[in-house]
Amino acid sequence: MAVHIKAPHEAAVPFSPSSRPPSVEIRHPDYDAGHALLFRFPAFDDGIEYNIVWTACCIVLGNAWTRAEADRPYLSLTQTRGSPALVVPADGILSVGAYYLHDPIFATDEESPYPITPNFHHWEFPHNNVPSxxxxxxxxxxxxxxxxxxxxxxxxxxxxxxxxxxxxxxxxxxxxxxxxxxxxxxxxxxxxxxxxxxxxxxxxxxxxxxxxxxxxxxxxxxxxxxxxxxxxxxxxxxxxxxxxxxxxxxxxxxxxxPEFVFARFAWTIFNNELFRIFNSRRPQGWKIRVREDDPKAETRKHVIQHAFKRADIPLAPFQQEKKHKRTPETIGDLMSPTDYDDYVENPNYWFYSVSRGEMVRWSDEEGESDGDYDSDSPRGLQEGSFE
Structure with missing residues (x-):
């Protein structure tokens, strides 16, 4: 009796050339056109849900939904400070186009652009104030x-x-x-x-x-x-x-x-393809809102600084504590989140390759490394490490 060989699987999604979709752009009103792009949201549905955009904007302004209503940021079609707010669409979908994010607190401060939170590490979780x-x-x-x-x-x-x-x-x-x-x-x-x-x-x-x-x-x-x-x-x-x-x-x-789900959303929006303001270099720099406090203190202190490029963004206080330590947490800086999760679960499967300058995983099946083995690996392969 002949063995029946099944046909190859079809592609999960038939391939067709694709171009970049239209987008919803959110711009900083105090910067010139070449350096003003805060967010670029892909508009796969001819728009994007207004609440997603507004919440992301509030996150980078320091959880601004917690302010009094008159002081909350808003979107506008025009750049001029004090411009009228966009009426929230009845269907909740923000149409394709460019919008300016205005911060009323800085509406009368002509000398200073409003500051933004530069990355997830400097964002503070809003205990007891997560959007409903x-x-x-x-x-x-x-x-x-x-x-x-x-x-x-x-x-x-x-x-x-x-x-x-x-x-x-x-x-x-x-x-x-x-x-x-x-x-x-x-x-x-x-x-x-x-x-x-x-x-x-x-x-x-x-x-x-x-x-x-x-x-x-x-x-x-x-x-x-x-x-x-x-x-x-x-x-x-x-x-x-x-x-x-x-x-x-x-x-x-x-x-x-749900608090972890919301933190996941905040972690996700701080990526270079979506959060784009630091993708260019502005000679005058950007105003940023960063943590500057004792990591063991109960109160949080935020200060306003200048950053001329992404590399100028300081470490958060809790990062500074471990800057010079070689621990699983700092090893995570060398790895993708998925690989780091695997490293934590299976540390003996990984070693540090000096020649590559990265963490490399041993092959589960063959007992050989995915690349070269370095004798100064911090872990190496230990006997009995494979199941």
Whole structure:
């Protein structure tokens, strides 16, 4: 009896040449045209949801939705300070085009552009002030009874028992635990005292069940590329991802804290393709709002500084503490979030390649490195490290 060979799989999405989609641009009104672009949101749906754009703008202005209503930022079609605010569209969709983000607090300050938060590390989580839209359950269910009936031993098993399959594809093979606030942001997590949202007393840093989601490995990689938070937020070479994942409702989510989902959104918007103001170099520099305080202090201090290029942005206080240490956290600076998650789970699979200047993973199947082995590797390969 002959073995039946199945035909090759068809492409998940038929290939067709694609061009950059139209966009919604958000500009800083106090800078010249060549240096004013704050955000460029791809408008895959002939626009983008107004609340996504406005919340992102408020984040870079220091959580400005927490201000009194008269002092909150607004969008306008014109650049002049004090310009009338755009009327929020009835359908909630901001049309393709260019808009200016005005900050009323600085409306009468003719000498100083308003400052912006330059990256995720300098952003402070708004405890007790998360926008109400993000605190709604959106179908998130309590942890299923099976989680408590089986008493899974380790952390990874808990995620597997709770979710059972990839929450985007229902695949049961090749799945991985992913994090809403990624492991690479563990220092930020601790500095912002996010442990108050832990679901378990034994949790450490980002490693809490309510900060996880089970994803298939390829989806996990997209998830950590800052392209996607159930909505595609970047446009470069994304045709297949757009067709498969844009505005795609996940399967039932269990036990997730909405505060971690909101932090994930903030982490995602600080990427060079979406948040673009530092992609050029302005001779006069930009005004930035950065953290400058004792990382152990209970109060947070923000100061206004100048940055002439991205490299001028100072480290946040909690980053400065570890600047000269070679720890798993600083090793994370050399790796993508997905690879770093794997490093934390399987540290003996990785070594540092001096010649490449990067962390390299050993091949699981062949017991050989993906590249050259360096004798001064901080870890090397230890006997019995492969399962």
């Amino acid at each position: 839209l993000w605190l709604e359950s959106h179908g998130i269910q309590p942890n299923p009874t099976r989680l408590y009936a089986t008493s899974p031993g380790n952390f990874r098993d808990k995620v597997l028992v709770r979710d059972e399959s990839c929450r985007m594809t229902l695949s049961r093979g090749g799945v991985e635990q992913a994090y809403w606030v990624p492991i690479s942001a563990d220092d930020w997590f601790n500095d912002n005292m996010m442990e108050r949202y832990h679901s378990e007393d034994t949790s450490i840093g980002v490693r809490d069940l309510s900060n996880t989601i089970l994803l298939r490995a390829d989806v996990h990689k997209i998830w950590d590329s800052k392209d996607l938070v159930m909505h595609m937020l970047s446009a470069h070479d994304k045709q297949e991802k757009l067709e498969l994942w844009h505005n795609r409702q996940p399967h039932t989510l269990y036990g997730i804290r």
